[in-house]
Amino acid sequence: MRIDVFTIFPAVVEGPLSGSLLGRAIGAGLLDVRVHDLRAWTGDRHRSVDDAPFGGGPGMVMKPEPLFAAVESLDPDRGRVLLPSPAGRRLDQALVRELSSEDHLTILCGRYEGVDERVVDGLPAEEVSIGDYVLSGGELPALVLIEAVTRLIPGVIGKEASHQQDSFSSGHLLDHPHYTRPQEFRGMLVPEVLVSGDHGEIDRWRRAAAIEKTRRNRPDLDDDRSG
Numbered sequence: 159m160r161i162d163v164f165t166i167f168p169a170v171v172e173g174p175l176s177g178s179l180l181g182r183a184i185g186a187g188l189l190d191v192r193v194h195d196l197r198a199w200t201g202d203r204h205r206s207v208d209d210a211p212f213g214g215g216p217g218m219v220m221k222p223e224p225l226f227a228a229v230e231s232l233d234p235d236r237g238r239v240l241l242p243s244p245a246g247r248r249l250d251q252a253l254v255r256e257l258s259s260e261d262h263l264t265i266l267c268g269r270y271e272g273v274d275e276r277v278v279d280g281l282p283a284e285e286v287s288i289g290d291y292v293l294s295g296g297e298l299p300a301l302v303l304i305e306a307v308t309r310l311i312p313g314v315i316g317k318e319a320s321h322q323q324d325s326f327s328s329g330h331l332l333d334h335p336h337y338t339r340p341q342e343f344r345g346m347l348v349p350e351v352l353v354s355g356d357h358g359e360i361d362r363w364r365r366a367a368a369i370e371k372t373r374r375n376r377p378d379l380d381d382d383r384s385g
Contacts, residue, residue, distance in 0.1 A: 237262025246285025
């Protein structure tokens with residue numbers, strides 16, 4: 159998969175790409191992430207990417223010209239164009255699976271008060287939200303999106319079962335609790351069923367524990383599952 163990222167702070171995105179899962183995926187040729195400095199597509203000596211909003215108000219708005227020029231430089235293959243924004247569609251595991259089936263994604267990282275709405279309407283760009291809160295820019299949401307999608311690329315994770323058992327992979331359920339050695343720690347014991355060797359009972363326990371954890375920690379997901 160190829161992912162192009164346009165940002166005015168390339169270093170924020172580039173740093174995490176060199177390590178852990180993303181670094182291994184890139185090294186194995188399974189992922190190709192290209193980070194571009196959006197200012198390369200500006201046309202003035204100040205390399206301006208923002209301007210004051212029409213109608214007044216605080217802050218600055220990212221101009222449409224550099225964003226259009228940047229994305230159009232990828233044509234004819236720009237892939238799906240994504241814009242991290244709290245106003246967008248919620249990034250959940252269903253959307254992650256959908257995006258992981260694409261060959262090419264383009265991510266635009268906004269800053270300031272946001273981007274000119276004509277970017278959303280005219281490119282067009284799909285707004286995607288990682289949560290109901292506001293960050294200073296789209297770089298960290300872009301990295302969240304990239305890692306979530308990368309985990310589902312075939313060959314990235316050694317055992318397919320690893321991500322098939324993740325939270326949300328079984329629908330509206332959180333992952334079951336996990337335990338490792340020692341079997342007893344400060345008086346807290348690993349559930350006996352997990353050391354029984356009975357894999358049928360273990361599977362049933364994990365399913366029940368996942369349901370209970372979902373009801374306790376995310377009752378909204380339990381409502382979705384039963385509705």
